[in-house]
Amino acid sequence: MRLVFADTLTHEDAKRNIAHTFQVPPAITRLRIELTHEPHHATGAEYPNQISLSLFDPDGFRGARHNNRDQTVLLSGGSATPGYLPGEIVEGTWTVVLDTHRIVPQDQLAYRITVNMDSDPIEEPTPRFEPGPIVPRGPGWYRGDLHGHTLHSDGSWDVPQFVRHARDNGLDFVTLTDHNTVSGLAELDSLRGDDLLTIGGMELTTYYGHALALGTREWHEWRAGDGQAMAEIARSILEKGLLFVVVHPRSPGDPACTGCRWEFDEIMPGPAPAVEVWNGAWHQYNEDGLQLYYRWLNEGHRLVATAGSDIHRPPAPGAPSPAANVVYAEELSESGVLDAIRQGRLYLSSGPDLRLTAADDSGTVAMMGDSVARSESIYVHAEWRNTESGDSLRLIVDGTPYEERDVGEAHDDSWTLAGDSTRWFLVEVRDADGALRAITNPIFVE
Ligand SMILES: [Zn+2]
Ligand SMILES: [Zn+2]
Numbered sequence: 001m002r003l004v005f006a007d008t009l010t011h012e013d014a015k016r017n018i019a020h021t022f023q024v025p026p027a028i029t030r031l032r033i034e035l036t037h038e039p040h041h042a043t044g045a046e047y048p049n050q051i052s053l054s055l056f057d058p059d060g061f062r063g064a065r066h067n068n069r070d071q072t073v074l075l076s077g078g079s080a081t082p083g084y085l086p087g088e089i090v091e092g093t094w095t096v097v098l099d100t101h102r103i104v105p106q107d108q109l110a111y112r113i114t115v116n117m118d119s120d121p122i123e124e125p126t127p128r129f130e131p132g133p134i135v136p137r138g139p140g141w142y143r144g145d146l147h148g149h150t151l152h153s154d155g156s157w158d159v160p161q162f163v164r165h166a167r168d169n170g171l172d173f174v175t176l177t178d179h180n181t182v183s184g185l186a187e188l189d190s191l192r193g194d195d196l197l198t199i200g201g202m203e204l205t206t207y208y209g210h211a212l213a214l215g216t217r218e219w220h221e222w223r224a225g226d227g228q229a230m231a232e233i234a235r236s237i238l239e240k241g242l243l244f245v246v247v248h249p250r251s252p253g254d255p256a257c258t259g260c261r262w263e264f265d266e267i268m269p270g271p272a273p274a275v276e277v278w279n280g281a282w283h284q285y286n287e288d289g290l291q292l293y294y295r296w297l298n299e300g301h302r303l304v305a306t307a308g309s310d311i312h313r314p315p316a317p318g319a320p321s322p323a324a325n326v327v328y329a330e331e332l333s334e335s336g337v338l339d340a341i342r343q344g345r346l347y348l349s350s351g352p353d354l355r356l357t358a359a360d361d362s363g364t365v366a367m368m369g370d371s372v373a374r375s376e377s378i379y380v381h382a383e384w385r386n387t388e389s390g391d392s393l394r395l396i397v398d399g400t401p402y403e404e405r406d407v408g409e410a411h412d413d414s415w416t417l418a419g420d421s422t423r424w425f426l427v428e429v430r431d432a433d434g435a436l437r438a439i440t441n442p443i444f445v446e
Contacts, residue, residue, distance in 0.1 A: 001025070003117075010108060015207035018097065019095050023094075028118065028119050037112075042109075080183065096115070129186040134197060136336065146341075153205075159176070175199040185201075197332055200215060208263040213243070214242060243274060247279060252285060276308050277289050278436065326354075343370075346368070350437055351437055357380075397417060398422065426441065
């Protein structure tokens with residue numbers, strides 16, 4: 001059985017979700033859905049058109065693939081194209097949705113979706129990924145990544161390669177956050193072990209900004225037409241005990257990286273408890289994101305800073321290292337790591353080790369993410385290791401550099417701040433060119 005949906009679109013149809021429904025009769029064993037759109041890359045246009053295909057069965061999400069190169073979906077009880085979820089081809093109303101991330105100005109874009117349904121009996125093993133064993137390790141500092149992709153969206157490596165890379169880099173935890181899908185997570189969890197914790201995630205890849213749902217194994221609605229709707233999505237993710245992180249907020253946006261820049265005015269930062277200030281290697285858009293984060297802290301928001309490699313493929317030899325999240329967790333478990341991040345008990349680093357503590361007049365000590373009680377003086381102490389010559393250390397107080405020093409031969413320093421005016425402070429390590437090498441989360445004065 002074969003169905004075709006075809007239409008033409010223009011630039012005006014960009015950033016829409018165009019749904020087509022079809023009926024699946026009983027006893028279908030296999031679905032093959034093909035999407036073509038022409039022109040793929042309009043003559044003279046700087047960027048290609050970018051359309052994703054999301055699929056819903058009568059019970060809900062069956063997959064999406066944020067990948068312009070391969071837009072054929074094969075689905076059966078035991079297997080599925082990456083991005084999609086294998087399982088029974090249930091009878092009833094299915095919906096295929098064109099997510100029009102980018103349609104460049106041009107005359108017309110013609111698309112064609114062909115749905116083939118097949119009832120031939122097929123013999124195939126049901127792939128069942130069993131979660132790997134893991135024994136939580138106790139309290140300590142753990143390094144990990146919170147943001148990465150595979151060929152389940154627009155990455156170019158598979159889940160085992162992605163996990164091997166995390167192991168080769170000595171990470172203690174790794175999170176897979178493919179664009180608008182969770183289809184890689186069962187395999188991800190099957191590859192965890194006592195040496196490497198895996199954490200579920202999805203990157204909500206909207207038309208007006210990207211955010212991570214961390215700790216999830218389920219798909220989340222991302223199709224928010226405005227900031228109000230997005231704020232509701234954020235709240236529902238947080239209510240489920242997951243973490244919501246605004247990522248690369250000052251990334252270039254349309255048309256180069258369509259939808260990549262955070263533009264939801266209602267979530268500046270609104271209900272978001274965390275923001276990724278360090279995406280991939282250090283770039284100007286990260287500096288802009290960091291300054292936005294400082295502004296939000298100065299407005300009184302208690303926000304956590306995170307890093308994410310946003311890795312999509314094996315890094316080129318000699319590529320600059322992205323930052324890891326170095327988290328002080330009560331235990332190395334998914335809830336342990338997410339709790340620690342929620343509390344701001346982490347620093348971000350592409351190399352140096354950093355510690356930041358503070359004490360009030362009574363001697364009560366706070367660590368990063370904590371508050372220190374307002375007293376006449378605040379005693380700040382920082383320690384560092386694995387810095388390089390030329391690195392400098394900056395104490396940032398209320399968003400402004402308070403003191404900058406060469407790290408030199410020293411490994412620690414102390415400062416006394418006026419308790420009546422200080423609201424928050426943190427420590428940055430920068431290289432000779434001013435690029436960030438490490439940063440703590442803030443300690444707040446309350
Ligand atoms: Zn993104
Ligand atoms: Zn990403």
